[in-house]
Amino acid sequence: MRAQVEMVDPFDLPDWLGTAEVRWTASSTVRGAPRVTGELSGERGEEVLGCDLLAADVAYPEPLLDETWRRQVHQAWEYGQVLLVGYGGRLTVAVPGTAYSADGVLESVSRLARALGAEPERFRVCLRL
Numbered sequence: 001m002r003a004q005v006e007m008v009d010p011f012d013l014p015d016w017l018g019t020a021e022v023r024w025t026a027s028s029t030v031r032g033a034p035r036v037t038g039e040l041s042g043e044r045g046e047e048v049l050g051c052d053l054l055a056a057d058v059a060y061p062e063p064l065l066d067e068t069w070r071r072q073v074h075q076a077w078e079y080g081q082v083l084l085v086g087y088g089g090r091l092t093v094a095v096p097g098t099a100y101s102a103d104g105v106l107e108s109v110s111r112l113a114r115a116l117g118a119e120p121e122r123f124r125v126c127l128r129l
Contacts, residue, residue, distance in 0.1 A: 002062065003088035005069055010084055010115045013091070016046045018117040024051060024109050025126040032099045034058040037090075050090045053108050055097040056083075065094065082111040102127060 016022075021043040028037045036053040056073040058064045065073070069085070073094045076083040083094045093112050097104065105127060110120040 002064065002066070004086075005065060006086040008084040008086050008091060010117070013116065014046065014049065016042045016044070017049075020044055020046065021122050021124070022113070022118070023124045023126060024112075026105070026128040028128060030100050030102060030105055030127050031129070032101075034064065034099055036100050036105065051112075052087065052090050052092045053100060053105060054085075054087055054092045054094045055099055056094045057096055057098045059098075069094070080111065080114075082108060082115055084112075084115060 017040065023041050024038055025041065026036050026038045028035075030036050034055040038051055038053065040049045040051045054064060056065050056070050063070075069083075073083045074096050077096050085092050085094050087094070093108050095104070095108050095111075100108075106125060109123055109125050113120040113123045
């Protein structure tokens with residue numbers, strides 16, 4: 001059974017994401033994973049926010065997203081953006097593809113920063129092997 005998916009407005013997220021130094025830390029492996037769990041944290045002790053990465057084109061053994069959501073993911077990516085969704089109750093950055101790599105994570109988090117109105121240089125990424 002697929003997780004419940006809902007649109008997330010970046011302006012509804014905590015303000016510190018656009019003003020502080022932010023770190024996205026993976027809590028699951030990145031290598032070839034279709035979904036990477038992680039969290040966002042700020043430099044000043046802000047509350048930690050769960051934030052996952054989702055490869056939207058996974059179709060086996062079951063699609064992670066239906067065709068309508070996948071189309072929106074691809075459209076956002078084409079325009080240099082990412083689609084922010086709630087996926088199973090967690091903030092999720094959905095991007096085209098079937099698996100992640102280190103470069104894919106960096107590009108996804110960079111686009112997340114821009115979606116939040118922040119400079120990508122303010123974001124750091126910590127990956128799990």
